Every structure is written in structure tokens, then in C-alpha cells.
Amino acid sequence: MTRDGRRTGHRRGRAAVALGCLLALASAACTGGSGDTVEPDGTDAPTGPVVVASGLDVTGSGSVRQQLIEEWNRRHAGSRDRQAELVELPGAADQQRSQLLGALQSGSARYDVVNLDITWIPEFAEAGLISPLPAEESGTAGDTDFIRQVHATTVWKGRTYALPFNTDVGLLYYRPDLLTAADIEADKQPTADWTWDQLYSSVKTLGLNPVRRDERAGWTTQLKQYEGLTVNTVEAFADAGVQLTDSEGRYSSDPGQLKKGLDSLLDRVGRGRVQPAALTSDETASLTDFAEGRAVFLRHWPYAYGALEGLMDPADYAVNRLPGKAVLGGQNLAVTADSPRAENARALIAFLTSRESERCLLDAGFAATRASVYGSTPKPCWPRVAAALRPTGDPARAEDTGEGTPKGQGTEARAAYVRLLGAALTQAVQRPRTPYYGAFTQELQSHVHALLAAERPDTAEAAAQLDRALRDVFAGR
Missing domain, CATH: 3.40.190.10 (Periplasmic binding protein-like II)
Structure with a gap:
């Protein structure tokens, strides 16, 4: 500027x-009612x-x-x-x-x-x-x-x-207990280079075809009409090679490209694969469905890793990179x-x-922004902060690299999680960068949610309508 x-x-x-x-x-x-007004001429020092x-x-x-x-x-x-x-x-x-x-x-x-x-x-x-x-x-x-x-x-x-x-960054959580029970061996369960096709294949092997909310589905995510739907849509678009804007926030797509992206999303969340409740699910609801066994796979954020420690046996869940593109x-x-x-x-x-x-x-459950935190010799958390983050009566362990490190899945599993999280962040994609993001996300959510709720979704017509709406949004109209 x-x-x-x-x-x-x-x-x-x-x-x-x-x-x-x-x-x-x-x-x-x-x-702001604070009582410490600063005079315009700067005569009063800010306090x-x-x-x-x-x-x-x-x-x-x-x-x-x-x-x-x-x-x-x-x-x-x-x-x-x-x-x-x-x-x-x-x-x-x-x-x-x-x-x-x-x-x-x-x-x-x-x-x-x-x-x-x-x-x-x-x-x-x-x-x-x-x-x-x-x-x-x-x-x-x-x-x-x-x-x-x-x-x-x-x-x-x-x-x-x-x-x-x-x-x-988006991650893939899964239930090794349910996969093993369906005779899907450990070497065929999620890895860092897993694809959506492999996930679909696992869902087919599981033989799940849910109709009601209480039935088990292959996977679940956040498709309620809020920002979670935007994230899932952008991830599907990115997998299809669809870029909505350039680096300056100018609209750069068209109806043909949008149709590719919408088809990718519909394929991903098609009936028979996704938990029916996903259409009204946010982060909390989808996490609950996963923890209670109504879905075998879950797309969620890093904080779910710590949240699941209080909901499940550590042996019953695991995490890996999200197949394809993951949104930052x-x-x-x-x-x-x-x-x-x-x-x-x-x-x-x-x-x-x-x-x-x-x-x-990172120890508290967020994803850290610095590469060194994911390295072999990170600086430890401030001691008094680490002590405050530990549950009462939970002594620090000598093998912990950070005193507040969650221990639900053990030190080795935690270290593997930190490594995959750092790697996932380096490959993540951004949502459109624009001063009109608020208007953009509302328009996208409205059009996409209507498409997902339709009995016979028409992606060509939806793409044409979305194209007209996004042209106005990114032009500031």
C-alpha cells in the first residue's frame, strides 16, 4: 500500500x-468508557x-x-x-x-x-x-x-x-477399532499420502449406507450453513484445481470451473458416505458423532486431538493428514x-x-505458527504457563519436551501427531483473500447449502447462479 x-x-x-x-x-x-481518554494533541501520555x-x-x-x-x-x-x-x-x-x-x-x-x-x-x-x-x-x-x-x-x-x-489446518481423524473390526488391516488404514479414493474404498468395505442420523456412516464433517461449510467447499474446490481469486482478491473463476468444484464436493459428501447429520453439523456436533461411533472418519481441526482425550479411549482414535488439500x-x-x-x-x-x-x-491444543516448534529441539513453554495448563495433580514428566504436553495417547503418539501437524501446515491452502470476505462466505454458504439439500442437485445451474453472485461480491457490489 x-x-x-x-x-x-x-x-x-x-x-x-x-x-x-x-x-x-x-x-x-x-x-470505550475506560476513563483514560487521550487528548488529540498528545499532551496526555497514554496510560x-x-x-x-x-x-x-x-x-x-x-x-x-x-x-x-x-x-x-x-x-x-x-x-x-x-x-x-x-x-x-x-x-x-x-x-x-x-x-x-x-x-x-x-x-x-x-x-x-x-x-x-x-x-x-x-x-x-x-x-x-x-x-x-x-x-x-x-x-x-x-x-x-x-x-x-x-x-x-x-x-x-x-x-x-x-x-x-x-x-x-484440516486433519483426518479415524477409528482404528472400527476399521479393524471390519477386517481392514493396519497397513490399509490412513497414511500421510492417503487419497479420497482410498477413503471411499474403505467406506465401501465397511458396507455403510446411512439413511438416518443415528446410523453409522463412513465419515462426517461440518456442512451446517456457517464457516465450516465454506472451509469444506474450498477444500473440495482446491482438490479439483479451482481457484476462486488471484492474489489481489480479484475473481478468477467461471461457471465451468465452479461446476468442477461443486461436483467434487457432491462426490465427497454423497449419500451413502457421509453422516446424514453432517448437513446440520458444526465442529461440536461432528466431533460428538465421531466419538460416539456414528462415523468412522472425521474431518476436523487440531484442537480435536486434545478434545478426544476426554471422550474416548486413546486406543480407539488416531489422526493423519487430510486426503487432498486442507484449508488453513x-x-x-x-x-x-x-x-x-x-x-x-x-x-x-x-x-x-x-x-x-x-x-x-501447541501444548494447549492449538497449532503453533513457528516451524521450530515442530522441530527436534523446540524451546519449552514458559514454566509457569506450562504448570497452569497441567491438570491438578498431574506432575511433569522428564520425558516430556513441553511440561503441558497432553499425554492421552502417550509420548510416542504425541510426537508423531506433532510431526504430521507441522507437515500438514506446510501444504495447506488459503481461502480467498479479499476485503469482501464476509459477503463472499455468506453467498457461498447460501448457494452450496441449497445444493446439498436438494433432492436432485443440478451443479450446472448452481454453478451459473454462484458465478453471477461471486462476480458481484468480489467487485464490491
Whole structure:
């Protein structure tokens, strides 16, 4: 982005703040009610904690993000201005995005750091709501430890706007107990180079043809009309070689390409293979169906590995790479454009994305963003954070490389999981990168869900309708 472009973005941000104040008819709407207003001329030095806005922790780890904030605060106990505070936003990802957009555009909340879904970076950058990082702090100047594909999600139009906090990638969970019971030997069960055809072959061998929700199916995933459906669709499109946009967010597909992608999706989730409940399933519902034996295979995120420890016997589930393409997920930490504590905010982000902090995130169930965390000699998690993540009465073991490491499947299985997770991240694909992502995902979900629910789906007609809708969306209409 050019210098003039940055000025334009900041003018838009200031105009939005001013409008929010006029509509509210109260100056408090622009201070977030914090009581530490900063005068426009800068005569009052910014005080108070650095406020981080983030979605809820889905790992069930005891909030590793909060533990990292507390570790930062301990290390800066003598500085009130360097203390940090975590504000967790309720609701699903779409609701969190709306809350953050509204808060930053109106100035109604005093956030210094925002933990953004990777798909939101272009939108927040274009709107002038987050600040580009200085080159020496952007992760590109001397710091090549971030996984390349993951770091690419922080960049928009050649500028780095965030650092990767935690990442995500689709994985294939499966039930070796059910496969073995069907005489599918271990050497024919999922491997790192498994294909969808091999999964289909296993489903055929299992002889499963579910009609009702309580019947066992070959596999399940998240096809409810929400972001999970977008992820599954983009993965099927990527396997079919369909790219929806170029690197600048311009629409680059057509009805013929879209039909290929939709046919790939329908083949993947065809009746007789997928759990009927998948059409209304999110992450929680699909995980439950898998754990309770209603599906043999499951497409899910890394945090499911830890979640399953409390739901199943460790011998009854395993995990490997997802066949074909897997979509990248995760969140990035950015400094808000109007933060008066930007310097301290950037220092906090550097700490939260450090090698030690990333190890803590991995131990807690997130996927780490740094390659070294998946190596043979990673830096350990901060000791006090690791201790806080361990269940009460669970002593640290000498063989653990990280004190908070989950132990449900044992050290060897855990090490194999970490290796495959790191490898999967290096091969992951991105969803379209566009400032209009919110409109894109809603349109895609609407068209695809209707197609999946149809008795006789017509992919040619659905592709033509989707093409018209996406042309408008990516043009900002």
C-alpha cells in the first residue's frame, strides 16, 4: 500500500470514529468508557493496560491465551503501562467479526490489539482499522521461523499487518477399532499420502449406507450453513484445481470451473458416505458423532486431538493428514490503527508469538505458527504457563519436551501427531483473500447449502447462479 493509500485508510478510520460519536451524542462512545481518554494533541501520555480483544478459547485448555497474558504481566510487574488485559468476545466467528468491526469503526471499545481470523486481515487493512507493522517487527526481517504459508496470511498488498498467533489446518481423524473390526488391516488404514479414493474404498468395505442420523456412516464433517461449510467447499474446490481469486482478491473463476468444484464436493459428501447429520453439523456436533461411533472418519481441526482425550479411549482414535488439500485457519495479532499504546502493543505481540509462547499454544491444543516448534529441539513453554495448563495433580514428566504436553495417547503418539501437524501446515491452502470476505462466505454458504439439500442437485445451474453472485461480491457490489 502506498503512503497516500495509508493516509486515505486512516482518514476513513477517523471519519468512522467521528460519525460514531455524532450518532451516540456522547463523548463516552469514543473512549470505550475506560476513563483514560487521550487528548488529540498528545499532551496526555497514554496510560492503562494494553487491551487485547480475542474470540473464545476453543481448546478447553484453561485458556492458554489468558495464561500467556498473565506471564507477560508478571514480567512487567513494575510497569502499569505495560500491563495487558484480555477481552474475550462471545459468539461464532461471524459474530466476533461484526463486533470488532463495529467497535473499531465507532471507537466504542478501547482495543489496542485484535486477534483476527486470518480471512479478515484484508478487510481490516483496507478499512484502515489496523496498522502495518514496521519492517523490523513484521516477521520478514531476520525472522524466518514462521511457517511460510502461515505468515503469508498476515500480508496484504505487500505490507505485513499482523503476526501469526495460532494457526489451524484440516486433519483426518479415524477409528482404528472400527476399521479393524471390519477386517481392514493396519497397513490399509490412513497414511500421510492417503487419497479420497482410498477413503471411499474403505467406506465401501465397511458396507455403510446411512439413511438416518443415528446410523453409522463412513465419515462426517461440518456442512451446517456457517464457516465450516465454506472451509469444506474450498477444500473440495482446491482438490479439483479451482481457484476462486488471484492474489489481489480479484475473481478468477467461471461457471465451468465452479461446476468442477461443486461436483467434487457432491462426490465427497454423497449419500451413502457421509453422516446424514453432517448437513446440520458444526465442529461440536461432528466431533460428538465421531466419538460416539456414528462415523468412522472425521474431518476436523487440531484442537480435536486434545478434545478426544476426554471422550474416548486413546486406543480407539488416531489422526493423519487430510486426503487432498486442507484449508488453513487460525488467528493473527494486529495493532489497532488508533491505539495510543501502539509501541507496547507491538512488544506484547512479539512476546505472544515468541518461540516459547508458540510452544505453550501447541501444548494447549492449538497449532503453533513457528516451524521450530515442530522441530527436534523446540524451546519449552514458559514454566509457569506450562504448570497452569497441567491438570491438578498431574506432575511433569522428564520425558516430556513441553511440561503441558497432553499425554492421552502417550509420548510416542504425541510426537508423531506433532510431526504430521507441522507437515500438514506446510501444504495447506488459503481461502480467498479479499476485503469482501464476509459477503463472499455468506453467498457461498447460501448457494452450496441449497445444493446439498436438494433432492436432485443440478451443479450446472448452481454453478451459473454462484458465478453471477461471486462476480458481484468480489467487485464490491
